[in-house]
Amino acid sequence: MKTLKPAFEVINPSFGSSFSYSKYVENANIKAHVWHYHPEIELVFVNGGSGKRQIGSHISYYTDGDLILIGSNLPHCGFTNEQTGNKNETVIQMKPDFLGTDFFHIPEMKNIQNIFDRAKTGIAFSGETKKTIGKKIEGLEQQSNFERLLTMLSILNDLEQSEDYIVLNAEGFSMETEMQDNDRINVVFNYVKDNFQNQIGLEEVSELVSMTIPSFCRYFKKITNKTFTKFVNEYRLVHASKLLAEKPMSITEICYESGFNNFSYFNKSFKDFTGKSPSQYRQELKSIIQ
Secondary structure, eight states: OOOOOOEEOOOOOOTTSSSEEEEEETTOOGGGGSOEEOSSEEEEEEESOOEEEEETTEEEEEOSOEEEEEOTTOOEEOSOOTTTOOSEEEEEEEOTTTTOTTGGGSGGGHHHHHHHHHGGGOEEEOHHHHHHHHHHHHHGGGSOHHHHHHHHHHHHHHHHHOOOEEETTTTTOOOOSSHHHHHHHHHHHHHHHHHTTSOOOHHHHHHHTTOOHHHHHHHHHHHHSSOHHHHHHHHHHHHHHHHHHHOOOOHHHHHHHTTOSOHHHHHHHHHHHHSSOHHHHHHHHHHHHO
16 A cells, blocks of 8 residues: 655745745756645745646646745645646745734734635735736745845735635635644645545555554544535545546546546536536636636
């Protein structure tokens, strides 16, 4: 059985700065393929393209780029790969107290403290916010360290005031801060990521984290607020959404390629998950992708 060690990422601030700023051309972000977590809050702007968004126990498909704010120690998987078709990806990472332990408690910083608190479950921004903040984020590359800091505070303030957003783990992703919980849940997430196209039994995944089946089921539900079966099915349905948008495959082929072995169950699950049949979903997405 393949056991994947979750990645605890150590992040160093950019030279002469209190936070880290990295820009990647297309899919050059090599950290994109493994679940990882870190104490830093992360702001990610994907310029164009479409792909999977995997944060905490939330999995979804984005189109026309993405703007995401991810809270401290919230496990996530990268958002770009060779199929995404994005122009570039910018990643900004900062500790919750990156300007000192008391700085964000002064009255003028109330909005930024609010957005940091809301980021604990992950936030995705859309519409005009994604467009205007995306430009500001990319503009940071040309700025001095001092200008970059001021712009960063302005970006965080703008995000707090935006109404163009969804909370990604709306059902309540209650990740514990203990390292053991981070490691255990990341092992499970990585295993699902690499094996969702096959049948995954509760026995094998429980064994993976050295728990009995009943203990694992209670643990997973407590941490993610979802059953393990629901999490795996959602992972498969999001993969199916991606294939429907990007690949000229038949819907039957997509069903089996996504890990389902029953076509009628796949159709029903897909409609329950997206509100549309697979054929309706593909038709509506064609105009967006083109």
